[in-house]
Amino acid sequence: MTSTPTESFVSIGGVTVRIASDDPRLATPADGSLDAFFVPPRPPDVDIRARWTVAIDDHRGSVVFDSGATWRLLKSSDEFLFIFQSTTGAAAPYRSARFNRRFTEGDVQVSSRHFDTVEAASVYALQYPLDELLVIHQLAQGKGVEIHGCAVRDCDGRVFLFAGQSGAGKSTLARLWLNRPDVTLLSDERVVLRTDADRIDAYGTPWHGDARLTSPQHGPLAAIFFLHHGPAHRVVACGTPLSAAKLFSCAFLPFHDIDAVDRTMAALERVTGEVPCRDLWFAPDRSVIDAIAPCMR
Amino acid sequence: MDDTTTTDKHRNARKPYVKPQIQEVPLRPDEAVLGGCKTDTQSGAGQHRCTNPSNCSAATS
Numbered sequence: 001m002t003s004t005p006t007e008s009f010v011s012i013g014g015v016t017v018r019i020a021s022d023d024p025r026l027a028t029p030a031d032g033s034l035d036a037f038f039v040p041p042r043p044p045d046v047d048i049r050a051r052w053t054v055a056i057d058d059h060r061g062s063v064v065f066d067s068g069a070t071w072r073l074l075k076s077s078d079e080f081l082f083i084f085q086s087t088t089g090a091a092a093p094y095r096s097a098r099f100n101r102r103f104t105e106g107d108v109q110v111s112s113r114h115f116d117t118v119e120a121a122s123v124y125a126l127q128y129p130l131d132e133l134l135v136i137h138q139l140a141q142g143k144g145v146e147i148h149g150c151a152v153r154d155c156d157g158r159v160f161l162f163a164g165q166s167g168a169g170k171s172t173l174a175r176l177w178l179n180r181p182d183v184t185l186l187s188d189e190r191v192v193l194r195t196d197a198d199r200i201d202a203y204g205t206p207w208h209g210d211a212r213l214t215s216p217q218h219g220p221l222a223a224i225f226f227l228h229h230g231p232a233h234r235v236v237a238c239g240t241p242l243s244a245a246k247l248f249s250c251a252f253l254p255f256h257d258i259d260a261v262d263r264t265m266a267a268l269e270r271v272t273g274e275v276p277c278r279d280l281w282f283a284p285d286r287s288v289i290d291a292i293a294p295c296m297r
Numbered sequence: 298m299d300d301t302t303t304t305d306k307h308r309n310a311r312k313p314y315v316k317p318q319i320q321e322v323p324l325r326p327d328e329a330v331l332g333g334c335k336t337d338t339q340s341g342a343g344q345h346r347c348t349n350p351s352n353c354s355a356a357t358s
Binding site: 067068166246253 | 320322324325328329330
């Protein structure tokens with residue numbers, strides 16, 4: 001007897017991934033956390049097959065990057081292989097993800113030794129950080145870049161990005177925007193910028209920060225603010241070269257691939273050349289929204 | 298054509314010299330590389346469900 005494969009389509013930052021599996025739990029997270037990002041069937045950018053395995057094969061290729069945490073990346077002549085292992089368990093990996101060189105086709109294997117294959121409610125094949133790694137590598141093909149930042153979308157659909165590293169105030173600022181009818185919060189942690197069209201678009205993502213804010217919405221990028229905590233609100237224009245450097249410090253890119261880094265740098269150069277960039281020092285109170293309102297008109 | 302005059306005009310049109318300044322932009326490698334889920338001690342994106350299974354017992358996530 002042959003089971004009917006389940007397929008799902010998830011779209012993050014305009015990157016559509018088709019996940020097919022004989023086990024529906026591998027194709028869709030059961031907790032609904034990604035529901036807003038699942039889309040009707042459409043031509044995918046990445047086609048993935050997910051399945052169970054008894055033992056993960058982690059010996060194909062040489063290591064080109066080790067995160068020092070839960071994953072490492074191996075490369076062979078014609079493919080990349082992500083290996084994931086627990087930071088609390090023993091050394092055996094619990095998941096692998098093989099992709100072709102353009103990250104358009106993949107094969108995800110989940111170890112049946114690590115999950116209860118009968119009782120487990122969810123063993124989603126693209127569980128974080130694989131989903132984010134995949135999007136980053138897809139964007140690095142010349143499509144755009146993912147930024148550490150929060151973002152809001154105004155009534156006209158324009159998106160304003162507030163970029164900053166951990167502790168800069170992304171979630172703090174995002175909470176100050178809450179319950180305002182004039183904006184939609186797209187994310188308090190990660191924002192995707194697409195640079196492969198005439199217009200630069202900014203997308204919300206499912207990867208949230210302390211404020212737990214996510215949205216799949218997107219719109220044209222209207223301005224960038226670099227966040228800093230300060231005793232008072234202050235907005236200062238930032239020149240293009242320095243803005244590009246600051247945006248780079250908030251960007252996620254595949255450091256193992258010099259061509260991908262080049263493409264990402266070109267994307268950052270385009271973004272900071274076309275979109276107004278400013279430094280924003282702010283104290284954590286709602287009056288900061290009035291302070292930046294003139295820059296959002 | 299008066300080359301000297303043209304050169305003088307170009308010289309006069311130059312911007313005044315401004316000493317270059319070095320501005321450092323801090324990088325945080327631990328943030329730039331996706332590690333795991335956000336915790337009290339580790340930066341990263343939050344997730345509704347974070348998998349970090351042990352292989353000494355079956356995880357029922």
